[in-house]
Every structure is written in structure tokens, then in C-alpha cells.
Amino acid sequence: xxxxxxxxxxxxxxxxxxxxxxxxxxxxxxxxxxxxxxxxxxxxxxxxxxxxxxxxxxxxxxxxxxxxxxxxxxxxxxxxxxxxxxxxxxxxxxxxxxxxxxxxxxxxxxxxxxxxxxxxxxxxxxxxxxxxxxxxxxxxxxxxxxxxxxxxxxxxxxxxxxxxxxxxxxxxxxxxxxxxxxxxxxxxxxxxxxxxxxxxxxxxxxxxxxxxxxxxxxxxxxxxxxxxxxxxxxxxxxxxxxxxxxxxxxxxxxxxxxxxxxxxxxxxxxxxxxxxxxxxxxxxxxxxxxxxxxxxxxxxxxxxxxxxxxxxxxxxxxxxxxxxxxxxxxxxxxxxxxxxxxxxxxx
Numbered sequence: 001x002x003x004x005x006x007x008x009x010x011x012x013x014x015x016x017x018x019x020x021x022x023x024x025x026x027x028x029x030x031x032x033x034x035x036x037x038x039x040x041x042x043x044x045x046x047x048x049x050x051x052x053x054x055x056x057x058x059x060x061x062x063x064x065x066x067x068x069x070x071x072x073x074x075x076x077x078x079x080x081x082x083x084x085x086x087x088x089x090x091x092x093x094x095x096x097x098x099x100x101x102x103x104x105x106x107x108x109x110x111x112x113x114x115x116x117x118x119x120x121x122x123x124x125x126x127x128x129x130x131x132x133x134x135x136x137x138x139x140x141x142x143x144x145x146x147x148x149x150x151x152x153x154x155x156x157x158x159x160x161x162x163x164x165x166x167x168x169x170x171x172x173x174x175x176x177x178x179x180x181x182x183x184x185x186x187x188x189x190x191x192x193x194x195x196x197x198x199x200x201x202x203x204x205x206x207x208x209x210x211x212x213x214x215x216x217x218x219x220x221x222x223x224x225x226x227x228x229x230x231x232x233x234x235x236x237x238x239x240x241x242x243x244x245x246x247x248x249x250x251x252x253x254x255x256x257x258x259x260x261x262x263x264x265x266x267x268x269x270x271x272x273x274x275x276x277x278x279x280x281x282x283x284x285x286x287x288x289x290x291x292x293x294x295x296x297x298x299x300x301x302x303x304x305x306x307x308x309x310x311x312x313x314x315x316x317x318x319x320x321x322x323x324x325x326x327x328x329x330x331x332x333x334x335x336x337x338x339x340x341x342x343x344x345x346x347x
Contacts, residue, residue, distance in 0.1 A: 002075060002087045004241050006234075007114045008171075010124030011149055012095035015173030017063050019124070020074065020092055021049050022212050022230040024255055032319060033081045042074050053212070057222035061101055066094040071110045072151045079237060085312055086241060088119075096157070099149060115153070116160055119244065120237040122165050123150070125191070127209070128175030130182045138182060139147040147194040156319055158197055167204045167240050169233045170195075175209035176217055176228070184209075184328070201332040208232045208327040229326050235319055239340070246347045248311060253302045261296035310347050317344065 003135065008016045024046045027036035049063050066072070071093045076088040089116040093107060099129040101108040115121060129141035147154075170191055172178070182190075184284065191207060192199050199205060210230050215223035267288035274288075276281050318339040321329075 003245075004086070004112060004116045004119045005089045005091065006120055006122065006151065006237050007091045007111070007118040008122040009115065009150060009153060010095055010122075010123055011098060011126070012065060012075070012096055013128075013145075014124040014126040014337045015171075016095065016124050017066055017092055018183055018212060019173065019210065021046060021053065021063055021091060022210070022227050024236050025050050025053070025192070026227070026230050027228045027234065029261075033315070034319070035079045035082075036076050037079060038074060038076050049095050053225055059221055061221065066092055068209065070094060071097075071107045073114075079298075080312060080315065086238065087164075088238075088241070089114075095280075098153060099123065104278070110174070113159055114158065118166065119241045121157065122169045122171050122233060122237075123154075123195075125170060125172045127172050127178035127211075128331055128334075130187070130190075132176040132181060135186065138186070139193070142190050144193050165198075165203050165205065167236070168198055169206045169208060169236050171233050172209040174211060176211040176214050179209075179246065181261070182277055188328065188335070194331075199333045203332060205330045206233075206236050207330070208236075232327050233321060236307045239313070239316045239320060242309055242316060242339075243343060246309050246313055249302075250347055253306055256302060257299050260298050264294045267295075281310070302326060306347070310344070313340075313344060313347070 008019065010016045024036060024038070027034065028046075029035070037043075052063075053061050055061075071091065073089045074093060075089050076082050076087065078088070082131060091111070093111055097104050097107050125146060126143065129145055130138050132138050132141065172187060187209070190206065208229055210233065211228040212230070213224055213226040214228055216225060217223060270288045271285050274282075274285050320338055321340070327338070329336050329338050
């Protein structure tokens with residue numbers, strides 16, 4: 001069973017499957033020690049798509065859209081310098097499932113379950129919807145062709161996470177196409193207006209624009225594959241997974257450490273008592289000494305486990321800090337710099 005799950009929510013043609021391919025395309029080679037591996041079957045499928053993307057031209061180079069009846073879990077392991085550090089499932093499905101939910105109730109139910117189990121939710125915005133000279137048309141395209149169709153899913157998601165909403169990453173796909181039509185500030189305004197309930201006070205959101213290549217659409221889609229910002233949404237997700245895990249370990253560590261400190265204190269008191277007696281029970285003293293050593297070893301191991309994942313958290317945060325100009329962070333509607341130091345200092 002995977003440690004966590006990530007789910008992409010988006011309509012047909014929004015780029016969910018292409019993002020999955022791009023993520024693997026970049027991360028199977030790796031970034032500063034972080035690499036992805038997957039099952040043999042998934043690796044073969046993704047590698048075939050990679051070859052197709054590299055060798056073909058035109059629209060045929062891209063993966064065919066996922067069918068309405070298909071819901072696939074791609075199982076990945078994240079390695080750091082070849083050491084496995086996290087496993088996760090990434091859900092892929094046909095975007096038309098959201099519209100045709102009554103016709104495909106089983107797939108739709110799997111999607112809803114996947115969303116509810118996810119550490120982070122990715123909302124995919126088709127960059128082609130922003131490819132219009134008229135700003136009112138750009139706004140309306142997102143309003144009618146994206147938000148309106150995702151509204152029921154988003155509403156259920158917000159209600160089911162009333163206590164604490166996981167971070168949401170808005171992924172603007174095909175940035176190579178829309179960049180000439182829209183600015184970063186306009187994208188922020190469009191998303192905040194259309195997804196206002198997600199930008200409520202106390203909630204964390206990210207906005208990232210991605211592409212499989214700045215020039216990939218040149219000459220009838222025969223341009224080079226050079227992924228742009230593809231790793232950023234993924235790294236945001238694993239940052240929050242490691243953060244959650246570190247906070248969990250710390251909570252459990254404090255409880256476990258208190259329990260073992262109590263055992264150490266009780267054992268030491270028993271040792272002192274035995275030494276004060278006329279007829280000292282040395283067997284009991286040895287048992288107590290052994291228990292003290294075992295408790296100290298448990299405390300030491302717990303602290304080492306926390307430090308291991310804290311270092312991983314810092315490594316991921318460092319990679320994100322290097323590219324913090326390439327994505328936006330919002331707490332409520334207020335834009336902030338990515339500054340994980342305060343979060344990490346709590347661990």
C-alpha cells in the first residue's frame with residue numbers, strides 16, 4: 001500500500017495524462033538526487049509514450065486521452081540518492097468522467113475516493129482556454145468551460161475537508177501557448193474570482209504554469225521536448241507529504257519518548273531502592289538496567305527517524321526555493337513568498 005496519493009482534477013484535454021508523462025520524463029532521470037521509479041508495466045507504458053514524444057511529430061506524438069471507463073493508479077516510488085523514501089499513487093482517468101458521472105458511476109466513485117485520500121489536490125486548467133485576445137472571453141472560458149463543470153467535485157471536496165483543507169495546486173497547462181495572451185497577474189485574478197471558496201482565509205493554494213516545451217508547438221508540433229516547471233507541482237505535493245509525516249512523527253515521538261522516560265525513571269528508582277536494601281536483588285537491578293538501555297535506544301532511534309525525514313523535507317524545500325519565482329503561493333487571497341523555514345522550525 002502506498003504511503004500517500006495525489007489526484008489531478010481536470011476536464012478532457014486539460015493535460016492530466018501529458019503532465020503524468022512529463023513528470024516521469026523528467027524525474028526518471030532525476031533532479032539533484034531525487035528520482036522516480038514505477039512498476040514494470042507502468043514503466044513500459046510511460047517509456048513507450050516517451051519514445052513517441054521524442055520521435056514523432058504533430059499531435060500524434062502525444063498520448064491518446066484516457067477513456068471514460070478507465071481509472072488507472074500509477075504506483076511510484078520516490079528515491080533520494082537511490083534510497084526509497086516514499087511511495088505514492090497517482091490517479092489518471094478520462095476527464096469526461098466528471099461530466100458523464102451518471103454514465104460511469106464506478107469510475108466517478110473511484111475518482112471521489114482518490115480525491116478524499118490525497119495529500120494534495122491538483123486542479124488542471126487547460127491553457128488553451130486562455131488563448132484569446134479578449135480578456136472577457138478568457139475569463140468566461142475558465143468560468144464556463146472549467147469551473148462550472150468542476151463545481152460539484154470542488155464543493156464536495158471542501159465539505160468533506162471542513163476541518164482542514166489539504167493544499168491545492170492549480171496547474172496551468174500548455175503555458176507555451178497561453179503565455180502570449182495572459183499575464184501572471186491576470187491568471188491570479190481569474191483563478192481567485194472563479195475558485196473563491198478555495199482561497200478562503202487559512203487555506204493554502206499554489207499556482208504553477210507548466211509545459212512540455214516552450215517551442216514544442218512550433219512547426220506543427222515538431223518542436224523539442226524540454227519540460228518547463230513540470231517537477232514543481234510534484235515537489236509541492238511531496239513537500240507537504242514530508243511535512244505532514246514529520247509533524248506526525250514528532251507528535252508520536254513526544255508521546256513515546258515520555259512513556260520511555262517514565263520507564264527510565266521507574267527503573268532507576270527501582271535500582272536505587274535495591275541498592276539501599278540490606279538484601280540487594282541484583283537480578284532485578286540488571287533487569288532494570290537493561291530496560292533503561294532499551295528505552296534510551298528507542299528514544300535515540302525515534303529521534304534519528306525524525307531527523308532523517310526532516311533532512312528530506314529540507315532537501316525538497318531547497319529545490320522549491322531555487323525556483324520560487326516560477327510559482328505562486330497564496331494563504332487565503334494573499335500572495336506570499338515560499339518560505340518553509342517557519343514550518344520546518346516547528347519540527
